Amino acid sequence: MKIVSLCLFAIIAFGVPVFAAHHDEYPVATPPLTEGIFPCSNCHAGMDVNTKRRQLKDEHTNIKLHHAENDRWCLDCHNPANRDKLKLANGDTIPFTDSYLLCGQCHGNIYRDWKVGIHGKRIGYFKGGKRVYFLCVNCHNPHDPKFKPLKPEPPPIRPEEQAHGR
């Protein structure tokens, strides 16, 4: 009872639940932000927030949203109050390095696999050294997440074409 009232007090006093969503820490890679674009507040700090859903005409025109674009737009994931953070569906704000929490809201099965190292990629030392977990966004463009086809490396030389150096 005491704890509940304490929580209520905290929520009333600070406007946010004191128990923010707990999650494990991962040694994640640096998010692939366009150079010079971060912190977003450099430009956004003095700007009024326009929450009206619209096509952007002046800035960020290189971003073509192709990720359930009929159901969402910028401010569903980007936090309007502080642009240097992302926003979860429950209203929590998270840094860009925790973006997997945002992706995991919809892609729960993939998130589960990512946490145990089955989906995604880990490099470096699995023991006794620095290890890096790639973030979802290191491989998938969050605005257009489908993995793009690649040019393959050359096929092996056929034995009949292989000179043996004799």
Place this chain on the structure above:
Amino acid sequence: MMSMGALAALSLGSSACTQVQKEEFLQKRFREMTEAEKKTTIRRLEETYFRKYGKKFRIGTQPAESAVLWGYGLDLSRCIGCRRCVYACVKENNQSRISPQLHWIRVVRLKDGSLINLENAEHYYNPETVPEPGFQYMPVQCQHCETPPCVRVCPVHATWKEPDGIVVVDYNWCIGCRYCIAACPYKGRVFNWAEPNIPAEELNTEVHYLGNRPRMKNVVEKCTFCIQRVRNGRYPACVEACPTGTRKFGNLLDPDSEIRYLIENKRVFRLKEDLNTESKFYYFFSA
């Protein structure tokens, strides 16, 4: 006991035979060397490599750790057949680049829904981009069998399974008979038909005696799970090179490892399981 012929060859050829060649000839099998003999051999090899390539090599001899059995996982629902792994492996493991061109990984292409028809496998595919619609890709390399047929047929015991499950070759003991190549059902081994050809500036000088040290003409070589890396706690080069995160690696004896999770939770198969090779290379489907 050395044969009379070998003794005669030694004494007769003493003028043409350098000290290094003599030591090489009399060197024991790596597995039977004492620590002191290993040290001497490593020093001699490092000198030889320095003379040959003009580079300082660091040749490791780290033994297997206890309670470790390496296993590999490969996600067939993610592989796109781009061959990044093939060339990362070549670079890391000092394979001959051309004449002969040796690859330890072979990526085979199969028609969708036809994964068991390996006789239709194609590994010379070369489209503009991958993946191609209607096809699946399956990289194949040494599967590090628990009962490796290649080891059983070697007449001189130049290849064996280490306590951590890695199947290795002592290149200085290999006589080049290629019985192991014939015995391997996975085409996991390749042969140096000629003197290996590697540009000096591309040599990887961080090597292991049983792994990626430069080889010579007439010896067999194969994937070692990057023994020089994994025995130091580092992921194999192919795992790090894969752009789709298809490749997984870990300790089969550690219940919290990635490899154990995927075996216990995903649809898994091993290639040619019916041959009882008990391979430690697990193909799986994450989706």
